[in-house]
Amino acid sequence: NAGVMQNPRHLVRRRGQEARLRCSPMKGHSHVYWYRQLPEEGLKFMVYLQKENIIDESGMPKERFSAEFPKEGPSILRIQQVVRGDSAAYFCASSPGRGSYNEQFFGPGTRLTVL
Amino acid sequence: AQSVTQLGSHVSVSEGALVLLRCNYSSSVPPYLFWYVQYPNQGLQLLLKYTTGATLVKGINGFEAEFKKSETSFHLTKPSAHMSDAAEYFCAVSDPGGGADGLTFGKGTHLIIQP
Numbered sequence: 001n002a003g004v005m006q007n008p009r010h011l012v013r014r015r016g017q018e019a020r021l022r023c024s025p026m027k028g029h030s031h032v033y034w035y036r037q038l039p040e041e042g043l044k045f046m047v048y049l050q051k052e053n054i055i056d057e058s059g060m061p062k063e064r065f066s067a068e069f070p071k072e073g074p075s076i077l078r079i080q081q082v083v084r085g086d087s088a089a090y091f092c093a094s095s096p097g098r099g100s101y102n103e104q105f106f107g108p109g110t111r112l113t114v115l
Numbered sequence: 116a117q118s119v120t121q122l123g124s125h126v127s128v129s130e131g132a133l134v135l136l137r138c139n140y141s142s143s144v145p146p147y148l149f150w151y152v153q154y155p156n157q158g159l160q161l162l163l164k165y166t167t168g169a170t171l172v173k174g175i176n177g178f179e180a181e182f183k184k185s186e187t188s189f190h191l192t193k194p195s196a197h198m199s200d201a202a203e204y205f206c207a208v209s210d211p212g213g214g215a216d217g218l219t220f221g222k223g224t225h226l227i228i229q230p
Contacts, residue, residue: 033217042205042222043218091158106160108158
């Protein structure tokens with residue numbers, strides 16, 4: 001029973017390039033969350049998606065960041081025109097249902113470095 | 116808005132000694148409470164959670180935590196530390212009313228085990 005998969009594990013981009021981060025939830029999970037972890041900080045919620053729908057994007061920066069979770073395939077977090085401040089670890093989590101009592105299962109993260 | 120405070124960014128204990136990691140929260144309603152552990156370059160793993168019922172919660176690896184509403188605390192303890200407990204520990208809260216879908220994390224406490 002595979003856990004939450006994220007790829008790539010490490011991503012290096014130069015300023016101005018695009019970064020695409022992928023997340024495959026656990027089997028049977030249709031709820032996906034994205035979090036960002038800056039150095040020496042806790043995780044910050046970015047966005048919550050169900051299949052084909054963005055439910056809560058209250059933590060997403062207003063510009064350059066977008067997320068999707070298509071009917072088929074993984075969830076994608078896309079960062080356009082990356083800047084050095086985007087360097088962080090990005091974690092994806094999935095859960096079997098909506099509701100804060102549901103456990104969120106976390107992937108290993110993608111560590112983005114912007115040169 | 117919810118917030119989580121973890122007192123002590125680094126805690127050092129001797130192997131075999133008591134582990135105590137502190138977590139206080141601020142919330143307009145009693146939240147659901149979680150402790151996660153993160154090993155280097157890995158994702159987060161749930162140690163334990165409190166939703167309703169008994170305020171003393173037992174988790175994996177011998178950890179437990181007690182919800183104290185009057186003190187707005189959810190401190191994590193383990194009677195006897197083991198070298199394998201060395202990791203980053205995060206306290207998190209969620210809104211049981213569904214007002215927000217993501218977890219709110221503290222900044223984390225790095226647990227160091229001295230031989």
